[in-house]
Amino acid sequence: MSGPPTPGARGCVALDRDLGGEDTRWVAESVVVPSADGLIGRTAELELALGELDRLGEGPASVLVVEGEAGIGKTRLVQSLVGEARSRDLRVLSGGGHPFERTRPFGLAASALGLSARSTDPRAAAIGRLLAGRGGEASATPGDIQWRVVEEIVDLVETLCAERPVLLVTEDVHWADTASLLAVLSLTRQLSLAPLLTVVTTRSSPLPGSVVRLLDDLAAGGGRSLCLAPLTxxxxxxxxxxxxxxxxxxxxxxxxxxxxxxxxxxxxxxxxxxxxxxxxxxxxxxxxxxxxxPASLGDLVDRRLRDLPGPTLELLRIAAVLGDAVSLRDVAAVARRSPAEAARQLGEAYDAQLLDRVDERVVFRHQLVHDAIYQQVPAPARRVLHREAAVTLMAAGADPLAVADHLVRGSERGDEEAATWLRHAARGAAGQAPPVTLELVRRAEALLPGGHRDADAVSAEVVQALLRAGDVAEASARAEAVLGRPHVAEVDIPLRVALVSALALQNRADELVAVVEDSLASPERVGPAEQVVMLAQQSWALTYSGAPAEGEAVAARALAVAEATEDPVLSVWALTALQVAEGRQGRFDAALSHARRAAALAEGSAGPRALPLQPQLMLGMALFDCDLVGEARTAFRAALDDEFGSAWWLSATLMADAQASYALGDWDDAVPGLMAGEQAAREKANPLLEWQSLAYRTVIATGRGELGVARELADRFAGTLQGEELPYNAGILTFAAAALEAAEGNPHGAFDLLLRCWRVDAARESRFYHRCLAPDLVRLALALGRREVAGEVADAVEAGADLAPEVPTVRSLALRCRGLVDADAASLVTAAALARRSPLLVEHAGACEDAASALAKDGRREEAATLLGEALARYEAAGADAWAGRVRAGLRSVGAPPGVKGSRHRPATGWESLTATERTVSVLVAEGLTNGAVARRMYVSPHTVNTHLRHVYAKLGVSNRVGLAAVVHRSIE
The missing domain is CATH 1.10.8 (Helicase, Ruva Protein; domain 3)
Structure with a gap:
């Protein structure tokens, strides 16, 4: 290329086509020569694409987006790339979006991967059955099937990549359904180390918002974008x-x-x-x-159409209404002719070079030809043809989702039958693709005439669809609008339940509580199930907004209603709310008792039946709060094993398990898990968990002495601690931010952060984060001459210890804070002994340091050195080099040489540099397991496996699985 690339939108590169050069075109007497397959004028563009193909087997996966106007040559360029890939014996997966198929969930993905129940590949057939609703997932949480299908698609493609490099082509994504776009993005994110080249083609504009977001995400992930300019x-x-x-x-x-x-x-x-x-x-x-x-291709096509016989022209128009590549049998059925007659009558259209034959499909020579014929049909006639096509195809047994777009385009206001069909199709899409459900019920609502008897019912369905699609603000606004006007009684309570859920997701606690109280003012009109769900939501709202005691009272009321019904699922709702309220108040033993009961009831119930939270996840969190970390991790693994709800609560489960790794000091494992949890939280639009991941990683970076990294991470959540309201997980965010401030030499800033969060929690009667906040706050308060604050904190944690007398770190905390305030070495030594009974790193090592400091002041240097050595061993095992350095300084101050630096530190490269988890991942990958299979074997996520592999590749100096397998086999012989 003779000139630098010209950047466009999203980093799109339009190759310089004006300066000439051997890689673009020849000027003066030179002649532009076609490529071997007849491609003209795209030498530089093809070389760029072939360069991506050359790297396919050598390193990480790559993405190439090809943009350009219709007819500019995107497909022709991709065909050349596909031909070259096949000549190299690479696996090619190719599919494209089509007009009128945006309501067909995973339509593009299914065409590219052959996802059909009739597929000869059992893996593709299994996904096809899942898409067809025959995968045993009918009762899964709304939206879960979409995530399940995406996971299965990723696993299928990764399996294919393990066999040989794969070129995945997804053309015309401007017509793709939202579920397929999600699948493409997930493939590029999760298989970033696989031999996979993903090529995406799209028109430059206008583009749906979902496609713009995909292209932006692909660019952010390192994908290249190539804009095809006009030929010279x-x-x-x-x-x-x-x-x-x-x-x-x-x-x-x-x-x-x-x-x-x-x-x-x-x-x-x-x-x-x-x-x-x-x-x-x-x-x-x-x-x-x-x-x-003619002045345009459309005019030229129109002129061609004038010479066609009437029956041929009629069939062409029907075909154009059905799509750009359609079954001959479908064309014949809509035209009410036999397939043989339809084929004969279309012969002149083939002769006029308007159509091509591909298998048994009628395919327009180009999308612009299709568009020209489609636009030639008057709008009223198009609408009628779409309507007739939908009716005919459904009568022939077509999936309502496959023809829903025809219903959308073919119906007018007042078409009650079409509205009924669309509502039916929407129910079929509810689990597979919530955004499709929303689009369909919106259209059904628009078709109903004013004052229709079903108007309120459809409005309620729109609200539910908005909730499932994540549009919670509009869901609450729509629900409030219907409830605020006269409406049929049948939708009142369902709308109120939906409104409560939407308000909960927006943290609008006061409004939620008001809706529940108003709804239950006449309890006789609210069924027990609805009562329990509303009360549980009210309990959580009260608890997380700063009134956990009131939340507990409401949860107890919900439990009484649930137990009267003898429905175990309702009891799980109530018990989960009760557990959360008790835990926030620091009554961890009682919370665990209720969590155990909820998990047992859920296990004995038939299916998930819309459980509020994953019971095993909640049990694990309660166990963790009681220092029972081993049991907690077993519960987290059970949550990941559970086919019901694991996808929905994946981010929370991953975060909880990664938090356990952090707490135990397994920081090398914690970081990949935290990063995976953040990624999953981002995909589910859960900023609270994103911030939580950043906070734990900030603490780890601070402990390691990587202050630049820690500051970069902390800055991403710092704004949440500066607003008027603190989020309910502000405790861990504050702990991380304050630890970094202190490490950077700003004790006053650290103290201010801790004190504000402490006071907010105290006002909320929340003791959940005492173990995070209290020790550092007491220590800083004493150092800065704020003894009254230190005393206030010590009093509070002592009162909290009475609420959870069986939890070692809670009792240790009370003794530790009181010992610091009173300079009582005996209390601090006892605190260290209690903390030793727990596997938690920060609590144990911190208690040892505090006790050693008091002992040293009392002249008991040998005892101080012993405790400092205990802390040093924990810090070095975790790789907390900065904190270990602090302890080493303490050892020197008491006259105890710290000795040789611990043996935890491994070489920087080679097999010996790998952690135990990295070695396990490496061995499993070398055995041929996919990321998904490794994740299931190790009870982590594919995101986590991918992160481990990135580290492994860097340490071993390999770029793919083949190189990794060679190192593994040499190293374990």
């Missing part, structure tokens, strides 16, 4: 020469200039002139005998 004049001449077998003359060249460098339009001109006798051939060139042509 020399390239158009070369194209004409290739088509005609001779150079174009001056009149023909002038006509071709009107194509504006669009190769499809230029080719169509040439073929039209040839068909109409508008070309003359001499010994040296071919020239035009006319000076005018």
């Amino acid at each position: 004049a020399d390239e158009v001449t070369a194209l004409a020469t290739h088509e005609l077998g001779a150079r174009p003359g001056p009149r023909l060249t002038a006509l071709l200039a009107k194509a504006g460098g669009n190769p499809l339009w230029a080719t169509a001109m040439l073929r039209s002139l040839a068909a109409d006798g508008g070309l003359s051939r001499s010994a040296t060139e071919v020239d035009a005998t006319v000076s005018e042509l």
